[in-house]
Amino acid sequence: MPALGFGVYQVPPEQTEQTVSEALAAGYRLLDTAASYGNEEAVGRAIRNSGIPREELFVTTKLWVQDAPAQDNTLRAFEASLNKLGLDHVDLYLMHQPYGDVYGQWRVMEALQHEGLAKAVGVANFYPDRLVDLIVNNEITPAVNQIETHPFFQRGEYQELMREHGVQIQSWGGFAEGKNGLFTNPVLSEIGAEHGKSVAQVVLRWLIQRGVVAIPKSVRADRMAENIDVFDFALTDEQMARIATLDTGSTLFFDHHDPEIVSWLAKRRLT
Numbered sequence: 001m002p003a004l005g006f007g008v009y010q011v012p013p014e015q016t017e018q019t020v021s022e023a024l025a026a027g028y029r030l031l032d033t034a035a036s037y038g039n040e041e042a043v044g045r046a047i048r049n050s051g052i053p054r055e056e057l058f059v060t061t062k063l064w065v066q067d068a069p070a071q072d073n074t075l076r077a078f079e080a081s082l083n084k085l086g087l088d089h090v091d092l093y094l095m096h097q098p099y100g101d102v103y104g105q106w107r108v109m110e111a112l113q114h115e116g117l118a119k120a121v122g123v124a125n126f127y128p129d130r131l132v133d134l135i136v137n138n139e140i141t142p143a144v145n146q147i148e149t150h151p152f153f154q155r156g157e158y159q160e161l162m163r164e165h166g167v168q169i170q171s172w173g174g175f176a177e178g179k180n181g182l183f184t185n186p187v188l189s190e191i192g193a194e195h196g197k198s199v200a201q202v203v204l205r206w207l208i209q210r211g212v213v214a215i216p217k218s219v220r221a222d223r224m225a226e227n228i229d230v231f232d233f234a235l236t237d238e239q240m241a242r243i244a245t246l247d248t249g250s251t252l253f254f255d256h257h258d259p260e261i262v263s264w265l266a267k268r269r270l271t
Contacts, residue, residue, distance in 0.1 A: 001058055001092065001144075001168070004209050004228060005030025007215035008039055009172070017049075019219050024050045026224040032215040033085075033148075034062035034096055035077060035270060040084035043137045048086060050177060053218050059087065062096040062124060063105060064270050070104030074099035078112060093118035094146060098256065099266040103138070110140045122146070124172070125256055128161055135165055146170040149212055151188065153205060154247040159212070170213040179252045187242050195233045198226060205230045206243050 006028040011019050016039040020031060023170055030258065033043045040061060061081045066073040093112060095105055112118040122144030123144060125132065135141050142211065149155050149171035158171045175181045188199045195202070200216070204227060207214045216227045235243075254261045 001044070001213060002028075002030040003213055004028075004204065004230070005032055005058070005060075005213065005215040006224070007032040007172070007217040008043060009037055009217055011037075011039060011217065011219060013039040015219060017046045020046035021050060022221045023224050024052060024144065025227050026221065028060040028224070029056055030062045030213075031058070034094075035066045036096060040081055041086075044084060044086040044240045048225055055110050058087065058091045060092040060094060061085065061090055062094040063109070064096050065100040065266055065268070066105055067269070068101060068104075070101035071108050074105045074108040078108070078117070082117070084122070089119060091119045092144060093121050094144065095121075095123045096125070097265050098123065099262065102130075102134065106134060106138055110138065111116050113140060115251065120144070122167075127256055128158055131162070131167065135167075136190070142167055143164060144168045144170050144213070146172055148173045148251055148253060149207070150174050150176040150252075151182065151185070151206065151243055151246040152248050153251055154244065156244075156247070159210070163211075168213060169211070170215065171207055171241070172213045172215065173222070173253065174207055174216055175200060176252055183247070187246060191235065191239050191242065194239070195235075196234060197230075200227060201230050202235070202243075205235055206240065209240065214249050234259055 006023040008016055010037060020043050031043060034041050063077055064072060066077060109121040113121045120143040122142040124146035126145050131145060145167050150173055162169050183199050190201050192199050192202045204214050218224050
């Protein structure tokens with residue numbers, strides 16, 4: 001899996017094909033979508049029209065919470081995603097939320113990996129207790145856990161726990177969607193000036209140096225090119241330590257332990 005990819009969360013379906021085509025032209029080879037984003041078909045069209053050999057691409061999509069019977073509905077959901085993408089397999093299939101019949105869903109995902117329809121399976125938004133519970137009670141350990149990770153919520157201790165269990169951390173919301181004034185933050189701006197790089201490039205480089213896979217999103221070709229241009233410099237230990245001071249230790253979006261959030265996410269169904 002590439003260390004840096006391209007995400008399409010909140011990219012409108014009618015804009016996704018062009019956006020992904022521009023991302024592929026910029027050099028991205030990891031594409032991250034989900035059934036709940038409503039743009040898998042457009043991602044698939046961009047892949048087909050790109051002319052890039054399938055084996056050079058790494059495609060991720062995600063399973064939303066399924067009604068009972070979870071096994072039957074998980075299989076149907078996966079087949080629907082595969083058909084929309086127009087692919088014969090995905091490289092990574094993630095359980096998008098830690099709710100519903102997690103075990104029923106995971107058993108089907110394990111079978112999909114055994115059959116080669118998903119080259120790897122993983123999870124998203126799993127907190128430590130749920131992740132470890134899934135690992136110790138099932139055959140396949142999730143290859144990836146995609147979680148909120150950015151300078152204001154760094155997840156360092158959790159990353160170490162995942163490393164101990166062989167789970168790769170992947171960041172969503174790497175730029176914190178601009179919250180807390182990320183793009184004008186004095187620490188990040190100063191570090192960027194020291195390298196002649198933007199704040200966005202500093203954040204992506206920080207994630208990569210920590211071993212966190214990043215999937216930034218942009219609908220602007222110039223920003224896509226900027227975001228992938230982060231392999232010609234390195235942050236010093238002192239600069240990494242300065243960024244570490246920005247960690248608040250809490251989410252900027254929603255808490256998966258909040259009963260109201262749990263109820264809303266668990267009840268949400270795709271149309």
